Amino acid sequence: MNDISVNEVPVNDSRFPVLRRRGFLAVAGGAAGLGALALAGCAGSGPATDTAKGGGKPRRGGRLRAAFAGGGASETLDPHLANLFADVARAKALFDKLADYGPDLSAQPRLAAGWEPNAGLDRWKVTLREAAFHDGKPVTAKDVLYSYRRIADPVKAFRAKASLEPIDLKASRALDDRTVEFVLKRPTAEFPNVLAAFGAYIVPEGEQDFDNKPVGSGPFRFVSFAPGKSAVFKRSDDHWDGAPYLDELEFVVANEESARVNALLGGQIEYAHELNPTTARAHEGKGQIEIVRLLGSSMQGFVMKTDRPPFDDKRVREAFFLIADRKELVDGALSGAGEIGNDLFGKGYEYYAASLPQREQDLDRAKALLKQAGAENLAVTLDTSPVAAGFTEAATIFRDQAAKAGVTITVKTGSKDSYWKDILDSGTLASYRSGAMPIEAHISQRLLTDSTTNATKWQHKDFDALYQQAQSTKDKTARAAVYERMQRRLHAEGGFLIWGFADWILGTALGVKGVETKAPANSLDWARFDKVWLA
Structure with a gap:
């Protein structure tokens, strides 16, 4: 494989076209929050599982070139400023967090070897595993506290800041080099997911300069970086979770999907991030490249504003639930690359209320509910945008479905x-999507009276009280029952009409092995290049 150094890839190089479209993470409100109560064990994962794309015996060697949409000259390797998919992929190669999200979005240990709460769930003791930064210095409790306090800096725009809000960082302290006592502002049963929060990477104490020669504790070490062009990393042989199989990892910028696909087909790269369903269908099974589908990565739906007419009447909201033909929406808006939803976030994730019956289209019942609400011949505006794949298509499809129930939707x-x-x-009705995050985080960020991204304007003090009850419940089974009770209410009268869950689609060269297929975007095993090898 070609050994292309960063200095040999100019911004206009035809091998790696630099695109104009920014690849923002599909996360409304950020992938943060709080997650799963447990005493964590070992986080090491094997090189190949039955959910990984490709098999055979892993081998060491080679450089993998991965193409992502980038952010231009403003790109940075500061992990606390990660915003694009490319940023996060680079950050997780160089750095690590105390925990990260598993396939079901529960918190899995990384730099933390374990965690344990007190009886009141407002103090958590986190024990660090033996790990070292790339300069040989051990990762210590002081590094953890420095990293979190840096993120929480009120004058900085670090994305994980809101996620760390439950922590009283002034009161938290290092008990010894490998033990941190986190003092919380309130009981937080899901505190491990704070440790896994989007962007909550651990950096060396005092570190501020990340673009010249960043030092992390991740599986790869820094070699070179040219913002908007390329980043080259090499294997860290003494990484705590085992050395990567690859000798080198190169990230190249290719903003247009067509450029990523052409580079993959032409052999200039081995990994292409973010392909559309049409491209996947055109190349799947043709023997040129591998198509990898990360199931359930993106929730797709509409938001109904519950604080204003006509959606302040729960009968109207239920009618709209019943208008939706979810299969038609998945087939039409997502080209079939996904699965139907049931008006609840987080299908397949920890605490998901899978026992609730799947809602089906029922136009007669929808008409009857609208009549009861005095909303016959209802006319509403549906706000949408080409900001996300499938938005405008779904809006048009739903408009036509609503017409069958006597509702006029203007897109x-x-x-x-x-x-x-x-x-x-x-507005009152709008297209919406969200990337992967724990169900608890979805609730805390979007469905409480004081939530900052409460798009449905769902504001109910008794619902807030249930959330606090769940956070104060140490027993996981009892806590899950509270979450199910909350989801039952949302399913009956909430403001999220969640019609589907989209696959995230990647393309790889045929010789790329070990790519995890059951890892939603934003989770630990997405862009997990330390477990990938070249056959």
Whole structure:
């Protein structure tokens, strides 16, 4: 394979076209929050499982070139500023967190060897495993506290700041080099997911300069970085979770999907991030490249604003639940690359209320509910935008489905640049999606009275009280019962019409092995290049 150094890949190189479209993470409100109560054990994972793409005996060697959409000259290797998929993939190669999200979005230990709460769930003792930074210095409790306090800096725009809010960082302390006592502002049963929060990477104490020669504790070491062009890393032979199989890992920028596909087909790269369903169908099974589908990576739906007409009437919301033909939406808007939803976030994730019956289209019942609510011949505007794949297609399909129930929907297409900001406060009905996060985080960030990204305007003090009850419940089975009770209410009268869950699609060269296939985007095993090898 070609050994292309970073200095040999200019921004306009035809082998690695630099695109204009930014590849933002599909996470409304950030992948943060709180997650799973447990005493954590070993986090080491094997090189190949039955969920990994490709088999055979892993072998060492070679450079893998991975193409992502990038952010141009403003790109940084500061892990606390990670915002794009490319940023996160680079960050997890160089750095590590105390915990990360498993396939079911429960917290799995990384730099933390274990965690244990007190009886009141407002103090947690976290024990660090024996791990070292790339300069040989051990990862200590002081590094952890420095990293979290840096993230929480009120004048900085670090994304994980809101996720760390439950921690009283002034009161938290290092008990010894490998033990941190976190003092919390309130009982938090799901505290391990704070440790796994999006962007909560551990860096050496005092570190501020990350773009010249960053020092982390991740599976790869820094070689070179040219913002908007390329980043080259090499294997860390003494990584605590085992040395990667690859000698080197190179990230190249290719913003347009067509550029990533052409580079993959032409042999200039071995891994192409973020392909669309049409591309996947065109190449799947043809013997040129491998198509990898990460199931359930992106929730797809509509938000109904529950604080304003007509959706302040729960009968109207239920009618809209019953108008949706979910299979038609998945087939049409996602080209079949996904599965139907049931108006609940997190299908397949920890605490998901899978026992609730699957909602089906029932136009007669929908019409009857609208009549009861005095909303016959209802007319509403559905805000959408090409900001996300499938948004405009889903809006058109749902408009036609609603017409069969006597509802007139006017589709209004807004700006990609301001869409997410606009829909949080304006309008009554809008297209929406979210990347993977724990169900508890979805609730805390979007469904409580004081949630900062409460797009449905769901504000109920008794619902808030149930959330606090769950957070104060140490027994996991009892806590799961509270979460199910909350989800039953959302399923009956909430403001999220969740019609599907989209696959995230990757492309790899035929010789790339060990790519995990049951890892939603944003989880630990997504972009897990330390467990990938070249056959």
